[in-house]
Amino acid sequence: MCVRAHEAGALHGNDASPTWLPYPDDVNALIPGLWSRQTTREESGQMSFGGVPARDLLANHGSPLLVVDEADFRSRAREFKNEFAAAFAPLNGASIFYAGKAFLCTSVVRWVREEGLNLDVCTGGELAVAKAAAMPGAQIAFHGNNKSDQEIRAALEYGVGRLVIDSLEEIDRVADIAAALGVQAPVMLRVTAGVEAHTHEFIATAHEDQKFGLSLTGGVADEAVRLVLERSELNLLGVHSHIGSQIFDVGGFEIAARRVIDLLVRVREEHGVVLPELDLGGGFGVMYNTQHAPKTPAELAPLLAEIVREQCGDFPYPHLSFEPGRAIVGPAGTTLYTVGTVKNVQVSGAHKRLYVSVDGGMSDNIRTALYDADYSCLLASRTSPVDPAVVRIVGKHCESGDIVVKDEYLPADVHRGDIVAVPVTGAYCYSLASNYNHVPRPAVVSVGQGESRLMVRRESEADLLALDAGVSESVREAR
Numbered sequence: 001m002c003v004r005a006h007e008a009g010a011l012h013g014n015d016a017s018p019t020w021l022p023y024p025d026d027v028n029a030l031i032p033g034l035w036s037r038q039t040t041r042e043e044s045g046q047m048s049f050g051g052v053p054a055r056d057l058l059a060n061h062g063s064p065l066l067v068v069d070e071a072d073f074r075s076r077a078r079e080f081k082n083e084f085a086a087a088f089a090p091l092n093g094a095s096i097f098y099a100g101k102a103f104l105c106t107s108v109v110r111w112v113r114e115e116g117l118n119l120d121v122c123t124g125g126e127l128a129v130a131k132a133a134a135m136p137g138a139q140i141a142f143h144g145n146n147k148s149d150q151e152i153r154a155a156l157e158y159g160v161g162r163l164v165i166d167s168l169e170e171i172d173r174v175a176d177i178a179a180a181l182g183v184q185a186p187v188m189l190r191v192t193a194g195v196e197a198h199t200h201e202f203i204a205t206a207h208e209d210q211k212f213g214l215s216l217t218g219g220v221a222d223e224a225v226r227l228v229l230e231r232s233e234l235n236l237l238g239v240h241s242h243i244g245s246q247i248f249d250v251g252g253f254e255i256a257a258r259r260v261i262d263l264l265v266r267v268r269e270e271h272g273v274v275l276p277e278l279d280l281g282g283g284f285g286v287m288y289n290t291q292h293a294p295k296t297p298a299e300l301a302p303l304l305a306e307i308v309r310e311q312c313g314d315f316p317y318p319h320l321s322f323e324p325g326r327a328i329v330g331p332a333g334t335t336l337y338t339v340g341t342v343k344n345v346q347v348s349g350a351h352k353r354l355y356v357s358v359d360g361g362m363s364d365n366i367r368t369a370l371y372d373a374d375y376s377c378l379l380a381s382r383t384s385p386v387d388p389a390v391v392r393i394v395g396k397h398c399e400s401g402d403i404v405v406k407d408e409y410l411p412a413d414v415h416r417g418d419i420v421a422v423p424v425t426g427a428y429c430y431s432l433a434s435n436y437n438h439v440p441r442p443a444v445v446s447v448g449q450g451e452s453r454l455m456v457r458r459e460s461e462a463d464l465l466a467l468d469a470g471v472s473e474s475v476r477e478a479r
């Protein structure tokens with residue numbers, strides 16, 4: 001039998017908590033840095049978000065609910081823009097592209113536009129959202145490893161500022177579509193730098209066993225440059241590299257920057273062309289729990305600027321771009337759930353775990369099941385004087401892997417009707433949401449200055465049936 005030691009000593013050794021999870025001094029307290037910036041606990045004991053109490057949010061918008069702190073999003077977007085602009089000013093400047101895949105709707109596009117950032121999209125659907133919110137084409141980068149002709153045409157017709165080519169076969173397709181439209185397509189080449197970075201680790205490898213980009217090893221990226229330069233319908237702006245996600249260590253960026261700048265140097269030698277742009281992608285980590293200590297934009301920007309300065313040597317500094325998604329929207333989002341069934345389960349020997357079922361789950365947050373993510377949570381509707389117990393927050397889906405929060409301490413008297421808040425759910429939760437078990441997707445609201453505003457309405461059963469061609473008109477009308 002495996003008996004785990006507990007950081008807080010033998011007294012707490014009988015629960016089923018992982019060793020990294022600290023026993024809380026105060027199970028009702030907000031851990032600094034973990035919650036969106038306008039989150040507080042009121043004197044009544046309720047948590048409030050942007051000045052709106054948790055119970056009011058659910059009473060007005062239903063449960064579960066994704067709550068996005070607008071001021072938090074805007075301030076993080078601004079910090080990236082300003083800190084990177086300042087750090088790269090002595091080089092050749094830097095632009096920030098918000099990665100829409102993290103979470104996109106027209107309100108978010110508007111915030112991005114108003115804060116002076118650019119936008120990264122990777123499908124025709126994301127481009128449609130950008131267009132619906134009047135994001136200027138020149139401020140959009142269009143990615144994708146398998147773009148359809150329609151997507152390429154839509155991007156060029158809208159006048160995107162850069163189309164990021166991902167494969168050799170795409171080069172002629174983009175050039176032919178640009179020729180048919182009578183435009184010159186501004187393009188970048190996504191290269192695979194042979195660096196895989198996740199969390200605290202990165203691996204630098206010789207080969208790149210993945211679907212994205214043009215390999216630097218074996219000369220595929222060099223061949224792509226040659227092919228692009230041969231087509232007058234294409235204007236090659238530069239190269240792009242994205243090395244991974246939830247990264248805390250800039251070492252991976254250093255190796256990637258060295259390898260892509262080497263390519264820029266070879267392009268100058270072989271073609272006499274100095275490419276003006278370099279995009280080092282996104283992937284900056286966030287704090288999902290006490291294990292994570294992300295760097296702020298003010299800390300990251302000078303480190304990355306120094307890397308670029310060093311790797312360029314006497315090569316003219318390109319204009320840099322970065323594409324943070326998670327680090328802007330992740331911490332701004334909190335999911336509120338209502339507690340249903342609570343079960344105390346004997347897991348092994350003396351170990352017990354309190355299973356707390358909520359009214360959402362893997363359909364609104366698949367990250368725990370998909371990436372083994374470790375989330376945290378708090379009781380949002382009240383405080384409790386009762387001792388903490390280790391809980392597992394699970395959803396309502398017909399799947400034992402339907403877990404939202406694997407391990408956290410909550411007051412042991414957590415019960416039906418309580419509200420549980422899960423922080424840092426702004427990124428890759430709603431954008432990866434599904435209708436599994438025909439559970440409608442939750443509403444998304446923004447909060448600030450004591451008010452909440454609907455960003456995306458809750459799906460209804462009628463929405464779920466709307467695509468079902470077998471539903472007769474009479475049934476549809478009766479609903």
Ligand SMILES: Cc1ncc(COP(=O)(O)O)c(C=O)c1O
Binds near residue numbers: 282283324
């Ligand atoms: C090309 C590219 N840019 C930016 C991002 C955003 O990454 P993150 O949200 O981790 O910053 C991704 C994420 O997959 C990506 O593939």
